[in-house]
Amino acid sequence: MSEQQILKNTNAEILNQFNASLMFDKKLYAQDIKGSIAHSKMLALQGIITLDDQEQIEAGLLTIKEEIEKGEFIWTINDEDIHMAIENRLSKLIGSAAGRLHTARSRNDQVATDFSLYVQDKTLDIKEKLKKLIKVLIDISSVHTDTLIPGMTHLQHAQPINFAFHMLAYANMFKRDFERFSSSYSRNNYSPLGSAALAGTPHNIDRFKTAELLGFDGPTNCALDSSSNRDFALEILFNIATSMMHVSRISEELILWSSYEFGFVKMSDEYATTSSIMPQKKNPDVPELLRGKTGRVYGNLIGLLTVMKGLPLAYNKDTQEDKEGVFDSVETIEISLDILTAVMETLIINKENMEKACQIGHLSATDLADYLVKNKNIPFRTAYYITKDVVAYANSIRKDVSELSLDEVRKSSKELENVEEEILACLNLRHSMNARNSFGGTSTEQTKALIEIFKQWIYNN
Ligand code: ARG
Numbered sequence: 043m044s045e046q047q048i049l050k051n052t053n054a055e056i057l058n059q060f061n062a063s064l065m066f067d068k069k070l071y072a073q074d075i076k077g078s079i080a081h082s083k084m085l086a087l088q089g090i091i092t093l094d095d096q097e098q099i100e101a102g103l104l105t106i107k108e109e110i111e112k113g114e115f116i117w118t119i120n121d122e123d124i125h126m127a128i129e130n131r132l133s134k135l136i137g138s139a140a141g142r143l144h145t146a147r148s149r150n151d152q153v154a155t156d157f158s159l160y161v162q163d164k165t166l167d168i169k170e171k172l173k174k175l176i177k178v179l180i181d182i183s184s185v186h187t188d189t190l191i192p193g194m195t196h197l198q199h200a201q202p203i204n205f206a207f208h209m210l211a212y213a214n215m216f217k218r219d220f221e222r223f224s225s226s227y228s229r230n231n232y233s234p235l236g237s238a239a240l241a242g243t244p245h246n247i248d249r250f251k252t253a254e255l256l257g258f259d260g261p262t263n264c265a266l267d268s269s270s271n272r273d274f275a276l277e278i279l280f281n282i283a284t285s286m287m288h289v290s291r292i293s294e295e296l297i298l299w300s301s302y303e304f305g306f307v308k309m310s311d312e313y314a315t316t317s318s319i320m321p322q323k324k325n326p327d328v329p330e331l332l333r334g335k336t337g338r339v340y341g342n343l344i345g346l347l348t349v350m351k352g353l354p355l356a357y358n359k360d361t362q363e364d365k366e367g368v369f370d371s372v373e374t375i376e377i378s379l380d381i382l383t384a385v386m387e388t389l390i391i392n393k394e395n396m397e398k399a400c401q402i403g404h405l406s407a408t409d410l411a412d413y414l415v416k417n418k419n420i421p422f423r424t425a426y427y428i429t430k431d432v433v434a435y436a437n438s439i440r441k442d443v444s445e446l447s448l449d450e451v452r453k454s455s456k457e458l459e460n461v462e463e464e465i466l467a468c469l470n471l472r473h474s475m476n477a478r479n480s481f482g483g484t485s486t487e488q489t490k491a492l493i494e495i496f497k498q499w500i501y502n503n
Pocket of ligand 1: 063123149150357359362
């Protein structure tokens with residue numbers, strides 16, 4: 043018996059429970075097997091193991107993959123983690139050749155590699171989901187470039203905008219998220235495998251070959267760093283947290299908009315829930331959960347940042363705590379993006395209520411002030427006070443400024459007694475929206491131009 047085996051057999055049961063990661067890292071079985079096959083191929087190419095051993099190793103690993111996928115693999119906590127579980131099973135299957143697989147690597151670079159492969163795969167999946175969501179937002183935008191909705195600040199009616207413009211603000215957020223995932227993907231696309239425990243290996247390995255076989259851009263360049271680095275995991279956690287913050291913001295609006303007070307949208311019955319006690323109610327559980335789940339992905343980010351903050355170089359077992367949070371965040375964002383996309387795709391939009399809401403709060407008041415500055419050569423501050431009088435007058439007759447007749451405008455302020463008919467145009471809500479035709483503004487023209495840019499982007503990505 044080796045010293046290691048003697049130690050194992052005397053382990054307390056509670057130590058195995060505490061020390062093991064197998065319960066959660068078995069999720070990495072496919073990456074572990076992929077990594078081991080690439081490593082064995084490289085070892086054979088370098089003449090470090092024989093071709094015959096490599097073939098046995100590869101066949102054995104593929105058998106194990108099948109066993110796991112068919113649910114036939116026997117998981118035992120005594121194996122500690124996925125790496126040992128697979129290696130132990132491999133030696134039962136193929137005997138002594140299995141013992142050669144771990145040449146020139148350690149579990150430290152092995153786990154970093156498996157986890158990197160997982161993060162990279164998931165990064166691509168999340169990007170696809172973001173793209174689908176953006177596409178749906180663009181589809182909605184395409185038919186609402188002339189639909190008025192009150193633009194708000196401080197959740198108070200401010201200026202009229204169009205609904206497409208509002209959707210495009212979210213499309214922009216999710217596009218930045220997409221780009222953030224692309225950037226972390228390329229920054230982290232390097233293979234730690236062959237870094238070994240912390241300092242490299244005396245064996246004549248070819249890390250470039252392993253990296254290539256695994257689809258990485260190349261090997262990492264400092265074993266001490268790469269055997270303990272978890273920045274790639276932190277980056278996906280940060281990217282997910284930011285993207286979920288955007289998911290949460292649009293969810294908040296869906297919740298508000300579907301209330302009686304707003305009545306701007308209705309969620310399709312497929313994605314709304316009912317109350318167990320109030321039969322008349324339709325609840326926005328889906329956006330509420332999306333908003334709520336954002337909290338847990340923030341927690342996962344802070345959790346791992348905290349795990350990493352005090353670690354001396356290089357690998358420390360603390361790092362084993364990196365996985366569950368990442369798995370949880372990945373699973374959370376994947377289902378969240380899918381369901382948000384479905385909700386948006388089936389959203390019933392109440393154009394009439396949106397436009398009606400624009401007639402509350404004198405949304406075109408700023409336009410009147412701007413008109414007086416531009417056409418009457420009145421200083422802005424004076425124009426501001428004149429407009430205030432018009433608003434007060436409109437309030438006194440229970441009208442929105444956009445609804446005033448020429449007569450009423452003339453009556454509202456001494457300064458406007460002789461004003462011409464054209465002043466009414468600037469009080470018109472649609473006119474007000476279209477007047478904001480500066481680059482990036484809300485006018486239908488600018489909005490349509492942005493939609494075209496998005497269509498091109500979707501096509502190119
Ligand atoms: N289960 C471990 C982890 O997830 C694998 C690496 C263990 N390495 C070690 N030297 N004990 O981090």
